[in-house]
Amino acid sequence: MSVAEKIYNILSIRQLLYVLLIIMVLIPLLHPFGIPISISSRVREVYKYIENLPDNPKVLIEIYYEPAAATELEPAVGAILRHLVAKNPKIVFVSLIATGPIMFERLKSYVPDVFEKLKYGEDYVYLGFLTGGETACASLARGIKEYVVRDNYGRPTADMPIFKYANKAEDFDLVIIASSGTDVFEWYVRQWFTPYHVPLLFVALSVIAPSIEPFVAAGQAIGMIVGQRGAAEYELLIGKPGSALAAMDAQSFAHGLVIAFIILGNVFYWIIRLQRKEIPGR
């Protein structure tokens, strides 16, 4: 067995790759290097849009993710909330997924500084989990307090001051959808944007981005923030570093390791192939 074959076989040991990945993720988490990141045009557009919102904007935020996706989506939602809170917004939080209420409580503990500045019932409200998917989405657009008589905590919505300003779809300046799936984006496009032309902002996982890109390209959404990288860029823009920015070094190191293995794998694959004139095993 040649040297190249030995190295190729060692590289093919998946456990080696896994151990190295763990090390490469742990090191920058324990000792951040502060590698600079650039800010994409995509995130800049979103930042500019929110910056140009009028004072006291009325915003609906859809919390549609599970714990597994929270690491990517929570930092983005948190950064947007920190940006929005400077404008004294009126925010209606809602979830069309069963894990929403728990994710909302986590969000509150992730950005406590935001919620300290807002008064419940006047500046923000959380409607809880609403069943019915797209139908619930459509009903919300027609009138929130008529559709949801009690919020997540059992309090009646009829007398809440916030709904004097933000009740029907036409009242809202922006709808932000933070989701780990693609369906809910389509619901809001069909039920909020198409009939009422309410601007939509997508906050999505990086793997989902290509399938919601057509909506942004068609002008059905004002933009999107994608994955932990998008959240990190937004944190940089608002000048408030958070967990997304802290994870960028680890992401870079992990990507770097995978790229190195891919390149080395190809190099030794071709050396062996040229030496032996046959294809090496897996």
Place this chain on the structure above:
Amino acid sequence: MSIKKFISKRSVDSNTIGGLALVFAAGRGVAFFLLLILFVLGYYYMKSAERGKRYPIRRIRAFEAVEEAVGRAVEMGRPIHFTFGFGNLYSSVAPQYVAGLAVLSYVARLAGKYGARLIATFGVPEAIPIVEELVREGYRSAGRPELYKPEDNVRYLTNMQFAYASAVQATLIRERPGANIMVGPFYAESLIFAEAGSWTGALQIAGTARETQIPFFVLVCDYVFIGEEIFAAAALASGDPAIIATIRSQDVGKLIALALIILGLILLPLGLNLGNFLFI
């Protein structure tokens, strides 16, 4: 100019189009007529096929590989694993579950024919009786009802995503199937299944219409149904010419979509946005 004013300026005033707004919900008028066209076409092709006309569809290599996979598993003395996803049947991906169930029915018939052990795992609680019936019927129709063991062949796991993923992964590692067939709506767990299946040396056939997961299946599996091919596979699995004929209406739908795209491209330089007319 605010974004709202900008968008409303771009939109066509639906009240000017013959009062369509009085009848149709906002933005759905044209969509209704497109849907009607597809329904009428689908019905027409189905009835034509029932009268004897045939509408062949192209070879789908992944579908042909299903029987090969079952045979391979039998030769190796290993079971066949089939999974079609988690969730619930009233979600928007329900048609993909239907497609997965149709392919399961076909795999169950093949398992009966070859005397193979089939393990069907899934995370859709409403589908429990359907899966039991399909697998039982598959063995019975092949004359091997004694091979059906519900506690072994039909395993409802959970409808929570990563608990389901973890359970399927464990099933693959423990049972070491000779064939791993995954057809349905998959999310992030797709790569977990595909990779775990590849470790066991199973022949892997996968299919999903969830476009974000297709690349993962293509990366790891031996054969893949890409997007709408799962619906074509489900039609082929039924063996019913009338059902296969409805695939033709999907193709006509694609031609309509293509025509609209070309028309939109032609109108754009003339300052007309076809999208505004489509959302009346």
Place this chain on the structure above:
Amino acid sequence: MSVVARRYGPQAVILLMMLFLLVTYFFVMPEEVMGFEANVIKWGSIAAGFAMMVGAIDILRYHIAFLVRRTPGQWLYSLVLIVALLLTAATGTIGVVTGVGTTYEPFAWLYNNIYVPADATIYSILVFYIASASFRAFRVRNAPALLLLIVGLIVMLGNTSLGYVIWPGFTPLSVWLNKNIVAAAFRPIIIGAGLGIIITGLRTILGRELYRRE
């Protein structure tokens, strides 16, 4: 029950419900009809809730069998599952009955300290799997594979700060690729899948589902 009721009864219900939902989706309807439609959708959620109960009973039945038989290598895991299932169900039920819902302390503790870390752990396994799958799959055997590798490297580097350090152009190039190439490639798949869904709906309306039921 007669064959007619067994076969045609459910089909009639499916047909009526599907036509009702289609009509209420496309046409302007009075508020009362829309209210009924919202209730119909809720019935689906309620039915799904009962189905989940059936699923839970099925799981219990399956794992109690392992426990009773003391199946080697399995019975302990089945015991853990049964205890976890019953504990979660009990605390969740108490939360609902007492009106505090998911904020009931024991339920919230179980969820936040056991379920959430376990969920995140399994999701994190993807990082290892994608690494090993990429190592195997990104093998340059021909020209398209070389193109795939180059594009894959650009997108990976564009997504990280490491790429910015090597060359700042990776990020805008990666965004351009996603916006123009990847989105364009995904559009026909989305269109095709949508058409497949429509035709599956037609077959369901006509009672020509792809699997036979008696």
